[in-house]
Amino acid sequence: MRIGINTGGGDAPGLNAVIHAVVLSAHHRGWEVYGIQTGYAGLLDTRRTVRLTPSHVESIVDRGGTILGTTNRADPFRFPVRGPSGEVTFTDLSDEVVRNFHALGLDALVAVGGDGSMDLAARFAAKGIPVIGVPKTIDNDLADTNYSFGFDTAVSTATDAVDKLHSTASAHQRVFVVEVMGRYVGWIALHTGLTGSADVILLPEVPFDLEYVCAKILANERRGKSYGIIVAAEGARHVGGQLTTRAQTTVGRQEPLLGGIADWVAREVGQRTGKESRALVLGHLQRGGSPTTFDRLVALRYGAAAVRFLAEGKRNVLVAYQPPEGMVPVPLEGAASRRKMVPVDSDTIRTCRELGISLGDAPPLE
Secondary structure (H helix, E strand, C coil): EEEEEEEEECCCHEEEEEEEHHHHHHHHHEHHHHHHCCCHHHHHHHHHHHEECCHHCCCCCCCCCCCCCCCCCCCHHHEEEEEECCCCCEECCHHHHHHHHHHHHEEEEEEEEEEHHHHHHHHCCCCCCCCEECCCCCCCCCCCCCCCHHHHHHHHHHHHHHHHHHHHHHCCEEEEEECCCCCCCCHHHHHHHHHHHHHHHHHEEEEEEEEHHHHHHHHHHHCCCCCCCEEECCCCCCCCCCCECCCCCCCCCCCEEECHHHHHHHHHHHHHHHCEEEEEEEEHHHHHHCCCHHHHHHHHHHHHHHHHHHHHCCCCCEEECCCCCEEEEEEECCCHHHCCCCCCHHHHHHHHHHCCCCCCCCCCCC
8 A cells, every 4th residue: 555644734743753653554564655745735746745664754753843844825725826927816726636646656645734634634535535634733622632742742832931931020020921822722821821820821712801810910919929920822812802813914824813912911911000011922932842752652643543544444534532442533524623622611720710820701819
């Protein structure tokens, strides 16, 4: 069997571990693996496909990024093409992808990516490409799987930053608002804020009121705490408010670029409390670096399971991590649309409230 593998969307720690596991598992079955570079764009130019052997992947498990490259701007169903005058038009090149897939003699595709990539995988499955989807998102927001690799590393990176902010915030009696990733869900913000001993955590699932946020900072000051730490998901919003977005857009990207919630909250908190407030946007730092041991472990299991499912004759499924059963196949179709939100009545949310961490939705306990 000849299988292809690509990585799409934003990068996440653990992608190389998945590639490593796919190549080794396939090799032990006598199969060939071909790496498709830069997501589906690599199937628009067959020269960007490379044979992968165990020697290519023997030392990549601990590396961040992806040896295959990735992009979130190359949707073959709506591919941006720049004309001679600089104008951009969008063209459906999906049939060309299918033709090249078969021209390469591939029998199946292991598609590694987030919700956008899984949507594309399902659409190509409908066009006749046998697909195994491997979920990847540091946001941890795909509903069919209990855990997505990269999340643990992202939280560790963000928590380390918050840990370091405590000393400088205390020294200058400042309020720091730390913006972390989380477009529609607040898993990173919730886990970072709780483990990093934040005073306030702002989540997309819990609309906040600035009056309550400021009240928490002032209540802490009355108790003798001269500084504050607020962790905000990029998709957090004020009660009745809209998502905060950046002005610029990117060709080929269909979703708005979020950003600015930390700046806005810091400005408002500073004006309303009189305390010096600063914003810190961690941005792509959360995607970088070596994956944690846990992310490596899960990513290796994902890659091995993808090949196992192919060997068992399964096609057009998503590899889902569902303890205690482990890795199980679930239907690929519709997987991208099922989003895993933070349950507002979860034990983790309850723990935050019991520790006095404000979610900005109620007056602080004095």
